[in-house]
């Protein structure tokens with residue numbers, strides 16, 4: 370069946386501007402609009418976290434006391450409705466006991482103990498709500514393990530429900546490192562029959578995995594860069610899922626994320642102290658000065674490179690490499706600014722280093738969106754030394770801000786960053802391959818050396834600032850994929 374307007378139910382555990390811990394929220398905040406610009410009818414669903422409540426967003430009730438089975442219980446919760454800036458409906462699934470908490474998934478000490486209940490509720494509620502309000506979606510596009518039960522429900526509990534029978538599901542893996550694993554004894558909480566507890570279903574090395582459910586029961590799987598789609602089929606990057614991903618490889622597609630330049634452009638950014646563009650770079654210098662002062666760094670750094678990093682503090686992000694070589698890097702007479710939130714151990718390690726290097730290294734532990742923008746604008750070099758990186762958005766933001774990325778050649782970092790060649794003047798950053806502190810140091814050294822050559826540096830900045838990673842192309846790929854899932858389309 371070929372349809373003119375595809376109806377898409379877009380379910381994600383975090384969505385900008387409502388709730389965010391990382392890049393998934395950026396994607397879920399901008400891809401629906403890009404799909405809508407291409408003609409799709411997209412509606413977004415996410416849990417009603419405290420973070421959203423505190424923003425005081427105006428909502429109306431879309432469904433009152435929706436009945437949602439959870440194991441042997443029936444829970445009731447309201448569904449609230451608001452719109453995105455461009456008018457797409459957004460549904461918040463409310464349950465005070467499950468979502469009115471300080472964080473989305475857990476604290477720096479660990480995950481919330483009842484995440485299975487929390488996200489089972491979300492998945493089941495989203496489908497039941499769609500049925501209640503008669504949103505007969507063609508595609509449900511699910512993101513990460515928190516939504517992995519949705520494809521499973523469509524293929525099991527709702528297999529014979531005529532309301533859902535024409536719908537297909539797409540499951541996007543943003544990060545294979547988060548697998549939603551729970552003891553197998555807890556399967557009844559999801560209301561799935563024990564017959565699904567097998568290696569071709571939700572069972573995963575003796576437990577259950579909601580990520581695996583998303584992979585096994587969806588009609589198509591995507592991940593957020595072509596390189597990562599290949600990497601996750603290997604034991605080095607698959608984190609135990611490589612076998613099933615290889616088995617499902619004909620359903621697996623790598624589609625590079627895009628950038629929302631409405632939010633991330635130095636010309637229009639409302640968070641930066643001075644706007645700028647490639648033609649008028651003075652604002653970048655002013656942004657640098659502002660950042661140096663804000664982070665209590667030495668003003669002599671105005672003539673030296675300032676390195677920036679904005680990151681979830683997790684083992685994925687390569688901070689262990691950085692910590693090992695901090696003394697050597699700072700001996701190159703440069704500035705380093707780190708903004709991050711996450712694992713307590715990593716927080717302590719970088720805090721300790723910053724204390725030793727006051728004046729040259731500034732850190733902020735916390736989630737601070739405006740500061741993230743000011744670092745993008747104020748830094749000269751942007752570090753993304755990740756052990757693995759499904760796509761990575763910050764390196765693409767950095768390019769637009771003329772802040773030259775130094776990245777490890779993995780996942781989307783490898784797909785988006787091309788090493789600069791001073792001979793040809795081509796390339797947009799610096800890239801290293803082996804996950805070693807020494808190679809990271811040598812690559813930073815190369816960048817710092819080139820920084821002294823103003824003409825070459827400006828060419829490099831310009832190459833990045835001119836690059837276009839906007840969503841249009843990727844959104845088209847998603848639409849093509851959606852359409853390919855309908856027979857005869």
Ligand code: ADP
Pocket residue numbers: 390391392393395679680681708709710735736737738741760761762763764
């Ligand atoms: P990931 O999703 O793995 O965290 P991405 O590069 O895709 O990595 O996206 C990270 C997003 O989160 C970017 O928008 C980045 O600016 C933002 N971010 C990460 N840590 C912080 C923080 N501590 N404060 C503000 N923004 C942050």
Ligand code: GLC
Pocket residue numbers: 391392393394396543544593626758759760761762781
């Ligand atoms: C994940 C990945 C990151 C990616 C983001 C958005 O959190 O770690 O690489 O850019 O999702 O897809």
